[in-house]
Amino acid sequence: MNKWEDNKAWFLVIPVFIVVAVSAILPLMTVVNYSVQDIFGPDNRVFVGIEWYKDVLADHRLHNALQRQLFFSAMVLIIEIPLGVLIAMAMPKKGWGASLSLVLVALPLLIPWNVIGTIWIIFMRPDIGLLGAAINGMGIPFDHTAAPLDAWVTVMMMEVWHWTPLVALMAYAGLQAIPEAYFQAARIDGASAWSIFRYIQLPKMRGVLTIAILLRFMDSFLIYAEPFVLTGGGPGNSTTFLSIYLVKLAVGQFDLGPAAAFSIIYFLIVMLFCWLFYQVLLKVGTGDKS
Amino acid sequence: MAQIDLKNLAHSYLPNPTREEDFALHKMDLSWEDSHAYALLGPSGCGKTTLLNIISGLVKPSEGQVLFDGQNVTEQLPQERNIAQVFQFPVIYDTMSVYDNLAFPLRNRKHPEKKIRERVTEVAEMLELDDVLNKRAANLSADAKQKISLGRGLVRSDVAAILFDEPLTVIDPHLKVMLRRKLKQIHARFKLTMIYVTHDQLEALTFADQVVVMNEGRILQIGSPQDLFENPQHTFVGHFIGSPGMNFLPCQIVGGVATIGQTEIPLGEHTKHLSGTFELGIRPEFLILKTKTQQDSHEITIKSTENMGNCTIVTAEFAGHLLKIKVPEGQDVPEKTGFLNFPQQWIRLYDDGKLIEIERGSAHE
Numbered sequence: 254m255n256k257w258e259d260n261k262a263w264f265l266v267i268p269v270f271i272v273v274a275v276s277a278i279l280p281l282m283t284v285v286n287y288s289v290q291d292i293f294g295p296d297n298r299v300f301v302g303i304e305w306y307k308d309v310l311a312d313h314r315l316h317n318a319l320q321r322q323l324f325f326s327a328m329v330l331i332i333e334i335p336l337g338v339l340i341a342m343a344m345p346k347k348g349w350g351a352s353l354s355l356v357l358v359a360l361p362l363l364i365p366w367n368v369i370g371t372i373w374i375i376f377m378r379p380d381i382g383l384l385g386a387a388i389n390g391m392g393i394p395f396d397h398t399a400a401p402l403d404a405w406v407t408v409m410m411m412e413v414w415h416w417t418p419l420v421a422l423m424a425y426a427g428l429q430a431i432p433e434a435y436f437q438a439a440r441i442d443g444a445s446a447w448s449i450f451r452y453i454q455l456p457k458m459r460g461v462l463t464i465a466i467l468l469r470f471m472d473s474f475l476i477y478a479e480p481f482v483l484t485g486g487g488p489g490n491s492t493t494f495l496s497i498y499l500v501k502l503a504v505g506q507f508d509l510g511p512a513a514a515f516s517i518i519y520f521l522i523v524m525l526f527c528w529l530f531y532q533v534l535l536k537v538g539t540g541d542k543s
Numbered sequence: 544m545a546q547i548d549l550k551n552l553a554h555s556y557l558p559n560p561t562r563e564e565d566f567a568l569h570k571m572d573l574s575w576e577d578s579h580a581y582a583l584l585g586p587s588g589c590g591k592t593t594l595l596n597i598i599s600g601l602v603k604p605s606e607g608q609v610l611f612d613g614q615n616v617t618e619q620l621p622q623e624r625n626i627a628q629v630f631q632f633p634v635i636y637d638t639m640s641v642y643d644n645l646a647f648p649l650r651n652r653k654h655p656e657k658k659i660r661e662r663v664t665e666v667a668e669m670l671e672l673d674d675v676l677n678k679r680a681a682n683l684s685a686d687a688k689q690k691i692s693l694g695r696g697l698v699r700s701d702v703a704a705i706l707f708d709e710p711l712t713v714i715d716p717h718l719k720v721m722l723r724r725k726l727k728q729i730h731a732r733f734k735l736t737m738i739y740v741t742h743d744q745l746e747a748l749t750f751a752d753q754v755v756v757m758n759e760g761r762i763l764q765i766g767s768p769q770d771l772f773e774n775p776q777h778t779f780v781g782h783f784i785g786s787p788g789m790n791f792l793p794c795q796i797v798g799g800v801a802t803i804g805q806t807e808i809p810l811g812e813h814t815k816h817l818s819g820t821f822e823l824g825i826r827p828e829f830l831i832l833k834t835k836t837q838q839d840s841h842e843i844t845i846k847s848t849e850n851m852g853n854c855t856i857v858t859a860e861f862a863g864h865l866l867k868i869k870v871p872e873g874q875d876v877p878e879k880t881g882f883l884n885f886p887q888q889w890i891r892l893y894d895d896g897k898l899i900e901i902e903r904g905s906a907h908e
Binding site for chain 1: 621627652
């Protein structure tokens with residue numbers, strides 16, 4: 254059997270290859286093209302090599318945005334993954350309660366991003382917002398348009414409210430797929446609730462949680478709509494995450510070259526982290542020490 | 544090790560059972576004697592797994608009691624009863640090594656680590672798992688995983704009984720034989736009460752010294768394999784045990800003679816008191832088929848023959864009914880017409896599906 258060159262199976266891969274090329278690779282190449290040139294107009298461009306990359310990497314505003322971004326994504330994972338698992342474990346396993354809780358949990362996922370922003374702006378308003386006014390009413394000053402921490406907390410809450418349901422649904426699917434015999438055997442073995450979670454539920458959820466962590470990391474690392482709708486990256490630069498900074502650079506200042514170089518770096522960072530997560534999660538709990 | 548008694552036990556999965564068919568298990572009294580190997584045999588959906596789960600405590604019966612050595616354990620949880628159960632699909636803790644899997648039930652019960660090591664080593668040796676003790680359980684084959692499931696039951700030296708719920712379903716045929724032999728060895732060595740649920744009669748008959756046959760939530764017969772074969776208490780047992788199953792012919796009985804269509808079969812003196820409609824049952828193995836007419840023989844038409852290698856199974860028409868006959872190897876099988884004898888000592892009579900007990904005595908000529 255010829256496994257490589259002379260294989261007609263290659264023809265079956267061509268359609269996918271074309272789709273991926275048009276949707277991902279070609280646009281990416283355009284960005285690569287921009288990132289190595291200084292463009293003044295349609296017919297007026299200069300090749301600058303890695304100049305933009307050097308500029309961008311030395312930009313301390315970008316460093317700050319990256320730090321903010323990493324901290325934000327870490328917080329997202331630290332909050333959403335355990336919370337999602339907890340919600341999934343609390344959801345009824347069968348009967349009408351299961352369907353009802355599925356619908357309720359899924360609701361935030363059905364709302365468009367910018368609408369979520371609007372909902373939370375109103376919800377958090379210090380004067381008329383339900384939660385904003387309530388917090389102020391308790392004597393804690395809260396204003397997401399003025400205080401950086403408050404803006405930060407608000408974006409975090411939006412993100413958690415919007416996306417924890419996804420983690421919960423995936424964890425729920427993982428839990429539902431565990432055969433009943435595992436729980437029966439564990440009861441007979443005298444396992445505690447914690448042991449059942451630690452040795453049955455968590456290992457069996459590993460696959461879905463790996464995907465959940467990757468999805469939530471990528472998505473939160475690329476967060477744009479929520480801080481943009483809320484304060485446009487402010488107050489100050491407190492919620493200027495990487496994508497907001499990128500858009501300011503590309504659209505606000507029309508620095509296409511640095512923006513393109515930045516995009517490539519951004520892309521590589523996401524890839525790097527996903528690869529790291531994937532490698533770690535593949536090894537976790539399989540006992541392969543290598 | 545313990546005797547297990549079920550008293551007035553009945554179970555329904557519905558909250559308020561009223562009708563007969565609401566019950567998955569109908570009222571029963573049953574004793575499982577200490578250190579015997581039992582098989583619980585019946586078709587899928589007959590309630591055998593429910594019965595097993597009631598014994599282990601995974602299911603709480605709607606009525607009746609479960610007693611271990613005379614002590615009522617009905618209200619106890621599975622972990623409080625000293626019971627082990629092996630499931631259809633191997634249950635192992637994926638993230639643990641084989642050793643940790645086997646030690647798990649003991650660690651949960653806070654045994655000292657030194658005793659755990661002794662016990663696990665002993666059981667692992669018994670199950671031939673000693674060379675994979677430090678491997679991850681998740682990477683082993685299905686039969687090794689099933690041995691681990693079994694091992695987690697065996698490590699607890701105080702178990703009253705080990706329950707098996709069709710444990711060999713996912714095991715390759717050639718390994719099945721080995722595992723079954725292992726189970727018998729374990730039974731012989733540890734003298735444990737074992738209850739083995741299966742729908743495979745061969746498995747049941749080779750494993751157990753007592754077989755409990757169930758159908759539709761009822762226990763139809765408890766007996767040795769030989770008993771089930773020779774004296775099925777119920778037409779269902781006759782059908783279910785044996786291959787092919789027992790022949791049943793509806794007949795009219797008057798004065799010790801059974802009439803089937805136009806044909807008369809004498810049943811002997813001891814059935815003189817019976818009269819009415821019954822079913823006559825006889826095993827294919829006990830029918831005698833000859834090519835030439837014999838004393839008291841009946842002419843039959845051969846429909847088909849199947850050569851099984853060590854015997855031939857003949858399907859024949861007799862008085863408007865189809866009969867299966869097992870002809871031993873080396874005997875002539877008639878081609879179109881044969882002559883059939885019904886040996887009196889192997890004829891069983893059934894009324895409404897149940898065996899009629901008849902004092903035989905002189906029947907064995």
